[in-house]
Amino acid sequence: MERRILFLGLILFTAAAIAETDNNTSRQPLWSTAAEESDLLPPGDSDGGFSSMDSMLHWAISHSDPEKLNESAQAQERLSPSELLKRQLEIKEIMEKTKVLSDAELMKISISDLNNVSTSLEDRYRALHELLELVELLDNANDLNKLGGLSAVTQELNHYDSGIRAFAAWVLGKASQNNPTFQQQVLELGVLSRLMIMVKSDSIEEGIKALYAVSALTRNNLASQELFYAEAGGLMLQDILRNATIDIKLRRKAVLLLTDLAEYQLENVDKDEPPFFSDQDLLKSVVDLTASTDLDLQEKALVAIKSLLQLRTTEARVFRDFCALGDALNRMKQLLHDLMADDDQRDYAMDVEDVRIEVEHIFHKKLVKQ
Ligand SMILES: *[C@@H]1O[C@H](CO)[C@@H](O)[C@H](O)[C@H]1NC(C)=O
Ligand SMILES: *[C@@H]1O[C@H](CO)[C@@H](O)[C@H](O)[C@H]1NC(C)=O
Ligand SMILES: *[C@@H]1O[C@H](CO)[C@@H](O)[C@H](O)[C@H]1NC(C)=O
Numbered sequence: 001m002e003r004r005i006l007f008l009g010l011i012l013f014t015a016a017a018i019a020e021t022d023n024n025t026s027r028q029p030l031w032s033t034a035a036e037e038s039d040l041l042p043p044g045d046s047d048g049g050f051s052s053m054d055s056m057l058h059w060a061i062s063h064s065d066p067e068k069l070n071e072s073a074q075a076q077e078r079l080s081p082s083e084l085l086k087r088q089l090e091i092k093e094i095m096e097k098t099k100v101l102s103d104a105e106l107m108k109i110s111i112s113d114l115n116n117v118s119t120s121l122e123d124r125y126r127a128l129h130e131l132l133e134l135v136e137l138l139d140n141a142n143d144l145n146k147l148g149g150l151s152a153v154t155q156e157l158n159h160y161d162s163g164i165r166a167f168a169a170w171v172l173g174k175a176s177q178n179n180p181t182f183q184q185q186v187l188e189l190g191v192l193s194r195l196m197i198m199v200k201s202d203s204i205e206e207g208i209k210a211l212y213a214v215s216a217l218t219r220n221n222l223a224s225q226e227l228f229y230a231e232a233g234g235l236m237l238q239d240i241l242r243n244a245t246i247d248i249k250l251r252r253k254a255v256l257l258l259t260d261l262a263e264y265q266l267e268n269v270d271k272d273e274p275p276f277f278s279d280q281d282l283l284k285s286v287v288d289l290t291a292s293t294d295l296d297l298q299e300k301a302l303v304a305i306k307s308l309l310q311l312r313t314t315e316a317r318v319f320r321d322f323c324a325l326g327d328a329l330n331r332m333k334q335l336l337h338d339l340m341a342d343d344d345q346r347d348y349a350m351d352v353e354d355v356r357i358e359v360e361h362i363f364h365k366k367l368v369k370q
């Protein structure tokens with residue numbers, strides 16, 4: 001990140017300023033050059049800021065070469081008090097000029113870059129990337145709209161470059177995670193339907209990031225879910241689930257979203273279940289995924305079936321007769337037992353088998369009850 005580069009520059013600059021006091025070491029860096037980049041990353045918060053100048057200096061000193069620092073300290077001692085004061089003022093000035101920018105300041109820079117039509121594609125990516133990292137913190141996500149960032153990022157959803165559109169969706173998705181305030185702000189901008197169109201993009205990356213954002217926006221958010229269903233989100237999911245030519249990552253994400261939506265209903269039993277869940281074609285497309293050649297997709301489908309079976313409005317006989325869930329579970333049982341013979345796969349296969357057995361129980365209980 002830029003701040004880190006700025007920061008490292010500052011350290012080296014300061015070091016050189018101190019070293020200058022000693023003619024013989026003036027061209028040598030004081031700081032251990034053997035340190036890896038990762039060692040050089042500052043401690044504390046993940047985005048490289050320091051809470052105070054003191055903590056920065058403390059970190060800098062703890063990462064320096066003690067012998068050279070010692071030499072330098074002795075050189076400092078040889079300076080007259082007025083020289084020393086002058087030197088200290090110079091260092092202070094350097095630090096102030098290059099001071100670590102606050103997150104809000106960084107967001108403002110990125111936002112103004114996005115709003116500037118002259119910003120190059122490369123700089124636009126960089127600005128979105130910066131925002132992506134920043135909005136991971138809840139406070140920053142909440143500041144994004146205040147700083148005008150939400151509309152700036154939303155505008156990018158219409159950019160001619162599909163990579164930029166994907167990145168913008170990613171930022172919106174990340175900021176929406178576990179953040180009802182942000183979810184609400186995005187909802188008010190009417191962005192959900194735009195994202196749902198993007199899911200169908202020819203660009204796989206754009207589709208995946210858009211579906212990621214749709215999932216983040218609807219998670220635990222009734223208003224977003226209602227809009228999702230109203231905008232034929234159910235049909236969109238179904239189209240992805242039953243089309244084997246669609247990218248596997250997109251299909252996995254679609255199953256996860258379906259599970260999330262079903263789980264929400266299970267946790268909020270007072271809410272009506274949307275008719276979408278009892279659609280037999282939808283249920284069949286999920287059960288059919290257990291025959292996929294992708295084991296991960298099979299497992300995710302199994303977890304989705306577990307939630308769907310527990311909904312009030314799904315019917316056991318639809319699962320049995322129309323979806324042939326019994327056969328699907330038997331087929332999976334066989335496959336998992338075969339996998340258990342393989343040392344590398346045994347643990348995973350046993351975990352999936354546990355879920356499969358659970359699904360079988362729920363299924364049989366539902367059959368007896370209905
Ligand atoms: C460094 O060298 C310059 C001339 O080369 C000299 O004027 C100055 O006094 C020296 N400084 C120290 C700290 O030795
Ligand atoms: C610089 O190095 C020379 C020999 O390498 C030494 O004689 C001299 O004292 C050193 N000067 C300083 C200011 O350390
Ligand atoms: C620093 O230098 C002084 C004088 O040469 C020496 O006594 C002291 O042990 C040194 N300290 C370190 C940490 O190298």
Ligand SMILES: *[C@@H]1O[C@H](CO)[C@@H](O)[C@H](O)[C@H]1NC(C)=O
Binds near residue numbers: 112116117118
């Ligand atoms: C917009 O970007 C161009 C090119 O990077 C730059 O020269 C110009 O100063 C920017 N304008 C504003 C208002 O930041």
Ligand SMILES: *[C@@H]1O[C@H](CO)[C@@H](O)[C@H](O)[C@H]1NC(C)=O
Binds near residue numbers: 239243245246247
């Ligand atoms: C399946 O998806 C592909 C794009 O990956 C699309 O071209 C095709 O029309 C879809 N098939 C159906 C039956 O929807």
